[in-house]
Amino acid sequence: MKIVSVQALENIAKDVRKGxxxxxxxxxxxxxxxxLSCADILTVLxxxxxxxxxxxxxxKSRDRLVLSKGHCSPALYAVLAKKGYFEExxxxxxRKLGGLLQGHPDMKAIPGVDMSSGSLGQGLxxxxxxxxxxxxxxxxxxxYCVLGDGEIEEGQIWEAAMTACKYKLDNLCVIIDxxxxxxxxxxxxxxxxxxxxxxxxxxxFNVIIVNGHNISSLIEAFNKARQVxxxxxxxxxxxxxxxxxxxxxxxxxxxxxxxxxxxxKIAMDELDDKKE
Amino acid sequence: xxxxxxxxxxQSYGEALVELGKVNKDVVVLDADLSTATKTNMFAKEFPxxxxxxxxxxxxxxxxxAGFATCGKIPYASTFAVFAAGRAYDQVRNGVAYxxxxxxxxxxxxxxxxxxxxxxxxMLEDIGMMRGVPNMTVISPSDDxxxxxxxxxxxxxxxPVYVRLSRYATPVxxxxxxKFEIGKAVQIGKGRDCTIFATGxxxxxxxxxxxxxxxxxxxxxxxxxxxxxPIDVDTILRCAKETDKLISVxxxxxxxxxxxxxxxxxxxxxxxxxxxxxxxxxFGKSGKASELMHYFKIDSRAIVDSxxx
Numbered sequence: 001m002k003i004v005s006v007q008a009l010e011n012i013a014k015d016v017r018k019g020x021x022x023x024x025x026x027x028x029x030x031x032x033x034x035x036l037s038c039a040d041i042l043t044v045l046x047x048x049x050x051x052x053x054x055x056x057x058x059x060k061s062r063d064r065l066v067l068s069k070g071h072c073s074p075a076l077y078a079v080l081a082k083k084g085y086f087e088e089x090x091x092x093x094x095r096k097l098g099g100l101l102q103g104h105p106d107m108k109a110i111p112g113v114d115m116s117s118g119s120l121g122q123g124l125x126x127x128x129x130x131x132x133x134x135x136x137x138x139x140x141x142x143x144y145c146v147l148g149d150g151e152i153e154e155g156q157i158w159e160a161a162m163t164a165c166k167y168k169l170d171n172l173c174v175i176i177d178x179x180x181x182x183x184x185x186x187x188x189x190x191x192x193x194x195x196x197x198x199x200x201x202x203x204x205f206n207v208i209i210v211n212g213h214n215i216s217s218l219i220e221a222f223n224k225a226r227q228v229x230x231x232x233x234x235x236x237x238x239x240x241x242x243x244x245x246x247x248x249x250x251x252x253x254x255x256x257x258x259x260x261x262x263x264x265k266i267a268m269d270e271l272d273d274k275k276e
Numbered sequence: 277x278x279x280x281x282x283x284x285x286x287q288s289y290g291e292a293l294v295e296l297g298k299v300n301k302d303v304v305v306l307d308a309d310l311s312t313a314t315k316t317n318m319f320a321k322e323f324p325x326x327x328x329x330x331x332x333x334x335x336x337x338x339x340x341x342a343g344f345a346t347c348g349k350i351p352y353a354s355t356f357a358v359f360a361a362g363r364a365y366d367q368v369r370n371g372v373a374y375x376x377x378x379x380x381x382x383x384x385x386x387x388x389x390x391x392x393x394x395x396x397x398x399m400l401e402d403i404g405m406m407r408g409v410p411n412m413t414v415i416s417p418s419d420d421x422x423x424x425x426x427x428x429x430x431x432x433x434x435x436p437v438y439v440r441l442s443r444y445a446t447p448v449x450x451x452x453x454x455k456f457e458i459g460k461a462v463q464i465g466k467g468r469d470c471t472i473f474a475t476g477x478x479x480x481x482x483x484x485x486x487x488x489x490x491x492x493x494x495x496x497x498x499x500x501x502x503x504x505x506p507i508d509v510d511t512i513l514r515c516a517k518e519t520d521k522l523i524s525v526x527x528x529x530x531x532x533x534x535x536x537x538x539x540x541x542x543x544x545x546x547x548x549x550x551x552x553x554x555x556x557x558x559f560g561k562s563g564k565a566s567e568l569m570h571y572f573k574i575d576s577r578a579i580v581d582s583x584x585x
Contacts, residue, residue: 060348107346107375115346119370125336126371129343129351132328136304137347156367159336166331 003047009215012082013043017244018271019078019091025264027095030103033254035075037179037212037239038146042067042079044218045144054084057111061139064114064130068123069148069177070104071256076113077101085112121154123147124174128163131172131232142226145174150182153191158203164232165204172232173225174205177212179241181252200234212237245270277464277487279447279480283420286384286441290315292427293352297323300431304344306330306353308337313443314354314384334359338367338379345377350431356390357383357399357440361406372436373411380430382439386416387527388555388572389444389477389565398560404532406438407505413458414505416440416534418479421450422502429458440476442527444565447480449500461508463515467495470521470583473512475501475534478525478553478574485579494583504537512541522550523582525574530554551582 003009016039024030042065046052050063067076074094081088086100093099100110104118115126127145134141147157164172176196180186187193201207206228210221218237225233241255242248245267259267297303297319306328311317320327330337334355341351353360360383361368372379383402390398406414413433417423423441430437456462461473465486474482482498489496499515501508516522522542524535535552542548555572569575 064346115343116370116375119366122335122339122367122371125339125367126343126346128336129340129345130347131343132340133344133347133349136325156333156335156339159331159333160339162333163330163336163340 006215009043009047012047013040013215014271015082016043016075016078018268019081019088020074021245021259021264021267021271023074023077023091023094024258026092028258029095030074030258031071031256032074033181033241033248034069034148034177034179035072036243036245036248037241038072038177039075039243040213040215040218041146041175041177041237042075044215044222046079046083048219049222050144051141054112057085061141063142063144065144065146066115066123066127067105067117067146069120069146069151070117073101073103073105076105080112083112086110120148120151121156124157124160124164127172128160128167128169131169132167134171142171142173145172147174147176149176149178149180149187149193149196150190152176152196153193161200161203161205168230169232170229173222174232174234176234176236177239178236179239181241181250181255183252183255185252197236204231205234206231207234207236209236209238212239213243277449277483279449279483281448282445283448284443284445285417285420285423286315286443288420288423289382289384289427289441290318292424293319294322296428296431297326300350302348302350303431304328304349304351306337306341306351308332308334308355308359310355314382316354334364335367338364338381339371341379342371342377345379350378350380352380352382354382354384356397357386357402358397361399361402361438365405369409373409376411376435378434378436380437380439382441384441385443386440387442387477388560388568389442389527391444391565391568392562394562395559400529400555400560401532402440403504403528403534404536407532407537411435412505413437413503415458415503416476417502418476418500419446419449421448421452421454422456425456426502433458442477444477446477449480449483456502459503459506459508461511462500462502463497463511464500465497467497468519469494470496470523471499471515471519472496472579473499473501473522473524473534473538475504475526477527481569481574481576482525482579484576485583488576488580489583492584496583501534504534507537507541509541509545512538513545516542516546516548521583522548523553523579524550525553525579527569527574528554529557531557553578553582
């Protein structure tokens, strides 16, 4: 059941953000910044774009998503719970011994997780394998792969970029969550990373640049990507790390830190629109 | 035992893949620009639509194989052992083994028997590395017949497997009707003076040593440990009980390999002295394979000396 109302999707994204804060707060551990920056992207994919059914999570012809930036699992888990893959109360078991939700996505345990991830730079190769399988067996499904902008410093990403273009994987859509920050600072300061769109374009991708927090722009970008034949698409989503929680926004400090009681309350109030 | 006919296990692998490809349509093969050396080019020729040359990008190859496996394919991914287990270790660990994916990593050119290419291409740590990875089955076949069996047999295991293959043409040991079992070592001979545990290309050397020793009045048995993980605990303990002396010999670092795996079993169940022959924590060097086996003391002569010592 695809949701088309932008307002409804925005409301879901807000709940996803609350789910992220809930998880990281209850675990007192995890990665809120990058989870919040990709919340809108994942919301649009799972609720508007992907051909999936939570009652049949292993269907052969389902669309697939690889969250290559696996530390942003809270965003994926919040979306999957909201979508009905598992009960929302499980979010409180995040990172806890005996709980369902491992620190990084575990496909063997968690319904709806298409691939385990956590070690950065590996997801695009895996997404390629899935996309190749779709073409080989004429299953017609699409594969989405969410990368961090810091993550693409890993060399394997560019090995995989060549593979995606060699095999003309037009059923593959890569999303770069371009929030500009990594643990040690900005992507420019840490590794001199600039012109992400130019890099992917030179490798042979169809590139779309989009505001990663604008629901209708995201929908439009994903729809455009579907129309492109003969090459994969890379969507560079311009985002804000920590988006939606004022004190976390654009602050590398919140890459991997949990809010305390007071911060938790402020964050939840902000997301509830109780405070402007 | 006639050991005159020699075939490299990489060649057996290439042939076995073609046979497997005919009967199992789920098998796909990936290589990293070494298909003429790993012999996956035979499969590529027969089934071009199920062969993927990933270029000089081993990490990407293992990842793509993992992606295929999530969709129900049975990928066989090949490159030299030094790149498969070494360069792509993290991809094997996190991308294949942790999610317990059905990827068969078939690594050729293991050990000093790579020969002339020298240390950078002679993988001596892979058994140790792969043995330590949860969910991984580790197999090191000793000849053509056993390799052909292994390649087919592992397609029936639902999970990751590391197969260690050799560049060097080694003697054909077994009759083509010989029956093997994953996790079950093959005992050759019943001698009680010594057990020689061997794996991969040292099994033939152990068998040559066995014949030489018989002429000197020493009666040994050779135990071909083709499956290093899970290891055949029962056979190791029985041989430890039945024979006076224990020797292990491998084309691998003495740290972490076959000898270590056997020592683990002995230490836990029934401590007994084990003499480990292998590469003594050094890198390899360039030379002919047979010269290097002699130089590093993993050939039949070194085994004979060690039994007699």
